[in-house]
Amino acid sequence: MSVSNTPSQASAKTKSKTRKPATRRQKRDWMFAAGFLAPFMILLLVFQYVPLLLMARNSVYDYSLLNPAAAKFVGLRNFTDMIEYDDASVSFGVTFLFALGVVLFVIPSAFSLALFLNSKLPARGLVRTMIMLPVVTSSVVVATMWSFLLDPSNGLINGVLNVAGIGNQPFLTSTSQALPALIAMTLWQQVGFGAILFLAGLQGLPAELTEAARIDGATRRQVLWNVTIPLLSRTTLFVVVIMTVFSLQAFAPAFLMTQGGPQESTNLIVYHIYNTAFIMQQAGYASALSVVLLLVVLGISMAQMALLRSRWNY
Amino acid sequence: MNTRNLFFASLLGATALWGTGAYAQDTTCTGETVTLRILRTPGNYPYPAPMEAWQKQNPCVQFEINEVPFAQLADTISVQAASSNPPDIIVYDGPNTQSYAAAGILLPITKYLPKGWDEDILPATKAEHSYEGEVYSPGIEQTTVAMYYNKKLVEAAGIKPPQTLQDAWTWPQALEAFKKCQQGTAGSPTVWGLGPTRFGNGQPGLVYQDLIYQRSAGDPKADPSSSAYKTFWALSPDGKTAEGYLNTPEAIEALKFYRSLFNSEGVAPKVGIPNAFFDGKACFYIDTPAAGNALLKDPKIEWGITPIPYFKTPIVHTGSTTIGATARSRHPEIAAKFVVDMSWGEYAYMNVSQRGNLPTLKSLFPRFAVYNSYPMKVFVDQLQEWGQPRPPGPKFAQYDKLVTDALRAVAFGGDPAELMADAEKKVQRVLDR
Numbered sequence: 203m204s205v206s207n208t209p210s211q212a213s214a215k216t217k218s219k220t221r222k223p224a225t226r227r228q229k230r231d232w233m234f235a236a237g238f239l240a241p242f243m244i245l246l247l248v249f250q251y252v253p254l255l256l257m258a259r260n261s262v263y264d265y266s267l268l269n270p271a272a273a274k275f276v277g278l279r280n281f282t283d284m285i286e287y288d289d290a291s292v293s294f295g296v297t298f299l300f301a302l303g304v305v306l307f308v309i310p311s312a313f314s315l316a317l318f319l320n321s322k323l324p325a326r327g328l329v330r331t332m333i334m335l336p337v338v339t340s341s342v343v344v345a346t347m348w349s350f351l352l353d354p355s356n357g358l359i360n361g362v363l364n365v366a367g368i369g370n371q372p373f374l375t376s377t378s379q380a381l382p383a384l385i386a387m388t389l390w391q392q393v394g395f396g397a398i399l400f401l402a403g404l405q406g407l408p409a410e411l412t413e414a415a416r417i418d419g420a421t422r423r424q425v426l427w428n429v430t431i432p433l434l435s436r437t438t439l440f441v442v443v444i445m446t447v448f449s450l451q452a453f454a455p456a457f458l459m460t461q462g463g464p465q466e467s468t469n470l471i472v473y474h475i476y477n478t479a480f481i482m483q484q485a486g487y488a489s490a491l492s493v494v495l496l497l498v499v500l501g502i503s504m505a506q507m508a509l510l511r512s513r514w515n516y
Numbered sequence: 517m518n519t520r521n522l523f524f525a526s527l528l529g530a531t532a533l534w535g536t537g538a539y540a541q542d543t544t545c546t547g548e549t550v551t552l553r554i555l556r557t558p559g560n561y562p563y564p565a566p567m568e569a570w571q572k573q574n575p576c577v578q579f580e581i582n583e584v585p586f587a588q589l590a591d592t593i594s595v596q597a598a599s600s601n602p603p604d605i606i607v608y609d610g611p612n613t614q615s616y617a618a619a620g621i622l623l624p625i626t627k628y629l630p631k632g633w634d635e636d637i638l639p640a641t642k643a644e645h646s647y648e649g650e651v652y653s654p655g656i657e658q659t660t661v662a663m664y665y666n667k668k669l670v671e672a673a674g675i676k677p678p679q680t681l682q683d684a685w686t687w688p689q690a691l692e693a694f695k696k697c698q699q700g701t702a703g704s705p706t707v708w709g710l711g712p713t714r715f716g717n718g719q720p721g722l723v724y725q726d727l728i729y730q731r732s733a734g735d736p737k738a739d740p741s742s743s744a745y746k747t748f749w750a751l752s753p754d755g756k757t758a759e760g761y762l763n764t765p766e767a768i769e770a771l772k773f774y775r776s777l778f779n780s781e782g783v784a785p786k787v788g789i790p791n792a793f794f795d796g797k798a799c800f801y802i803d804t805p806a807a808g809n810a811l812l813k814d815p816k817i818e819w820g821i822t823p824i825p826y827f828k829t830p831i832v833h834t835g836s837t838t839i840g841a842t843a844r845s846r847h848p849e850i851a852a853k854f855v856v857d858m859s860w861g862e863y864a865y866m867n868v869s870q871r872g873n874l875p876t877l878k879s880l881f882p883r884f885a886v887y888n889s890y891p892m893k894v895f896v897d898q899l900q901e902w903g904q905p906r907p908p909g910p911k912f913a914q915y916d917k918l919v920t921d922a923l924r925a926v927a928f929g930g931d932p933a934e935l936m937a938d939a940e941k942k943v944q945r946v947l948d949r
Contacts (some may be wrong), residue, residue: 268594268616372928
């Protein structure tokens, strides 16, 4: 037996049926709203969605930027090439490792720093400035500076290691150390941003919850583990998604410090796409890689949102 | 009354002046004015003096110049060449000539070349700038590399580097000199045996400078099916095959030696050190004539030049930026005329003398006194006797990137056989596509 519409649904129907025609003032408001929104919507359409559609179309062509008029339709060949040759899988693999490393190190470091900045300990202002400086420094400057720091012969970091009795490390010229070195640099650069986000989250927590827990006899560690961290799940999700997307989009470290080497050990996917389009002159294949990257980023972000979705509200 | 007279007098004077101007313009340009758009790197030719001189003979031509840094030049050409309004003239990296010709970017200029050009041009330049029987760029200047040395450091170590091609060192002899001259611990010395390159980011592996190690282990006179022959050419003559040309026994032996310079012998750094040679932190250093010309103007150190060492066959790579007219130029005839004029006779001399690189025309060499005697004569001798273009082909840019990556990985300690096999595979994929 079917159930009739609930009263609220019925009233909504009635309302929609009996909706009064828009007044002149309402129409004028709509026009104004559309006018104000139009510039942004047009920019969004022209510079975001149209290029995405063009990219999707280009991914089924084989062409060179030097002569796009000679583009040849190749169907899904660019996508099957990603399976047939190992460059895409290597590059995606390197990028995932990079993203994983960055997220795994940035989240706890940023959270710890945020706890420190949220406390009443001395030198908070100084630390806040210190951790924010790398965030506002140009990626090019950061990459150049770290290239000098990581110099395998005369770099400052090797100098410090020598003092500690450890021999010179190859860092960026080693297949096993180059990626960790880039992760360390990104951690140094991004930890401030993560800390500021966590700090905002911490300062938004209602004090009465922690106070109640403390009155109930919870230790500081128990409060942190059972109250603060669960309540910060929304902030954590945001930081994780932001850091993951930043990492998947990273370009400057590979471009400026390692040029994807040695032996593709730092061939991050965005750098690989740039290389494929502009150096290798395979713009169609680069478009196909971009389509896959877009889907991967969407997939990862959705998975993270599903796994880390907030179970607590305040 | 006076004011009115003054007003009419001024009006009359202004009209007369305007008329004179119009007349003057008529005498300088009687036809339609044409604007040629030039894309080049900063500080590169065509230089103002030859351009102004050319404009006096071609008064209806004006220029609009756009400049981009060398590192962005290829990307910019990629984008602008396909646009609806491409530049008329491009100044680009010479080894890309065949790529641009195959893509239809460059205009063939064979029919515009003056009489005697074929006999006067350096063979390596002609080979680099030709594609399927047509010449696409006349070339203006040419460079190659030689090995500079710091006289004070080298003499202190009791080394006497050769000064002529006949006495040139082999690479093992050069290594002995590097080791003898180097000061400090191998791998992190205070003075390096062989300084880092100034090209790119200072890391080793560039095809221009480092592919000559393995190419010199080959033999161009050997049987064309032999590995020695293929090693020397490093790409099939038709530019379509890489397999069997990079991963040869001769190449691998040479690359093991090359790897040792940066690793087991520790005489060369793996990363760039700005101005290492000029600051007295390297005994030997490989560079183009530009370094010599800079040192002649400002002799920071006492220096000399020795020819590039070799294994079996001496070889140096040639190449420089060059000039070409674009196929889709709105004024192809005038663009081609300008390009050819700038590279011939007095205009070529004016352009080459501005920067101090080597000319591409043999007839111009005697006019550059600096290249007629040691040390700079080594460059001229090398260019004429040993010069070879980097393996030319319509996919040079891709070849250059893939082989540079492989050579760099070898310098960083990778396995030469594995890396060259991988490079061959990747280059072949590009060539087959």
